[in-house]
Amino acid sequence: MASTITRPPLATAADSFDSGRGYLAACTVGLPSRATRAAIVADVEAASRGMIDISAYSATVQRSRQLFARLVDTSAARVAIGSQVSVFAALIATAVSDGGEVLVPEGDFSSMVMPFVQAGRGIRVRTAPLHELAGAIGPQTALVAFSLVQSATGEIADAAAIAEAAHRHGTRTFCDATQAVGWLPVQASRFDAVVCHAYKWLCAPRGAAFLAIGEEMQQLVHPRFAGWYAGADPWASCYGGEFGLASDARRFDVSPAWQAFVGAEPALELFASFDGDAVAAYTTGLANEFRQRMGLAMPDRPSAIVTWADPEGSDLARLSAAGITASGRSGRARVAFHVFNDGEDVELALAALRR
Numbered sequence: 093m094a095s096t097i098t099r100p101p102l103a104t105a106a107d108s109f110d111s112g113r114g115y116l117a118a119c120t121v122g123l124p125s126r127a128t129r130a131a132i133v134a135d136v137e138a139a140s141r142g143m144i145d146i147s148a149y150s151a152t153v154q155r156s157r158q159l160f161a162r163l164v165d166t167s168a169a170r171v172a173i174g175s176q177v178s179v180f181a182a183l184i185a186t187a188v189s190d191g192g193e194v195l196v197p198e199g200d201f202s203s204m205v206m207p208f209v210q211a212g213r214g215i216r217v218r219t220a221p222l223h224e225l226a227g228a229i230g231p232q233t234a235l236v237a238f239s240l241v242q243s244a245t246g247e248i249a250d251a252a253a254i255a256e257a258a259h260r261h262g263t264r265t266f267c268d269a270t271q272a273v274g275w276l277p278v279q280a281s282r283f284d285a286v287v288c289h290a291y292k293w294l295c296a297p298r299g300a301a302f303l304a305i306g307e308e309m310q311q312l313v314h315p316r317f318a319g320w321y322a323g324a325d326p327w328a329s330c331y332g333g334e335f336g337l338a339s340d341a342r343r344f345d346v347s348p349a350w351q352a353f354v355g356a357e358p359a360l361e362l363f364a365s366f367d368g369d370a371v372a373a374y375t376t377g378l379a380n381e382f383r384q385r386m387g388l389a390m391p392d393r394p395s396a397i398v399t400w401a402d403p404e405g406s407d408l409a410r411l412s413a414a415g416i417t418a419s420g421r422s423g424r425a426r427v428a429f430h431v432f433n434d435g436e437d438v439e440l441a442l443a444a445l446r447r
């Protein structure tokens with residue numbers, strides 16, 4: 093049976109990329125759009141001629157911050173920039189009191205777990221299966237930290253139930269939306285803090301990460317990683333430790349990987365221009381068609397990532413042999429459907445798997 097889903101319902105989506113044919117790995121690394129590639133090439137060419145404009149880099153970082161804020165429906169004053177999820181998680185750990193309990197899903201991505209394990213000060217990490225996470229929150233839980241979309245399985249957390257239980261128990265919420273923003277609409281205000289590394293579903297270069305942090309949480313977190321860029325005026329904050337930090341979320345900035353943000357800005361601009369619900373419907377439509385024809389169960393909440401048991405890696409090997417880029421995590425084969433894919437990618441993957 094031929095796929096009924098052929099083109100993105102988004103006028104510019106597929107045309108914005110050279111080709112995503114056979115690339116089912118946005119959950120590993122997103123593809124650069126044409127605009128991102130052009131921006132990076134232009135920057136490297138200018139730099140190789142000695143034309144380096146640091147103030148232009150700062151403006152690019154600021155516009156990226158604004159675009160990310162738009163993507164998660166918050167203000168730029170609530171967004172900090174950095175380069176890794178794990179560093180932002182270590183920052184959020186500073187909001188947990190000595191001896192406090194941090195609850196995380198079993199098997200969540202280690203950048204969301206290890207910083208709490210290593211936090212010291214008697215902070216304890218407890219785990220629960222993702223589908224039981226909301227019920228596992230208790231009055232002793234200082235923070236619940238979880239990925240909205242699980243990296244290894246593609247499973248979607250019941251964010252509403254987690255936020256409701258956390259609110260009832262006075263627990264702070266920290267959500268990793270790295271595997272979500274770009275295909276699944278995310279509202280930062282539902283959580284105390286939302287982190288996102290933009291190199292996957294937002295198709296930015298690796299090294300552009302964002303933390304959306306609410307007003308109350310900003311008061312609880314210590315600017316542990318502050319350097320010159322966290323100053324009220326970064327260019328007047330290059331020496332010593334006497335300067336004042338920014339009064340908004342910028343005080344949690346770490347100095348930017350400039351070249352990554354050069355590529356991130358057009359990537360974020362592209363995704364911010366899309367209708368988020370249409371992207372979710374399109375990507376999960378492809379994923380559901382693949383799932384159905386593979387005979388896999390439909391998840392409670394539709395996901396653009398499909399995984400299935402592949403303990404020997406034989407299905408992943410079949411996909412690779414057919415020239416399809418997929419991935420394998422925790423004994424499972426994993427494919428992801430994004431805006432640069434279409435029904436032909438579903439057909440190619442099914443043919444490679446002989447389903």
Ligand SMILES: Cc1ncc(COP(=O)(O)O)c(C=O)c1O
Binds near residue numbers: 177179242270
């Ligand atoms: C859910 C999730 N969070 C974060 C990351 C990346 O973390 P970091 O920025 O610390 O490399 C990944 C990468 O696979 C991920 O799947």
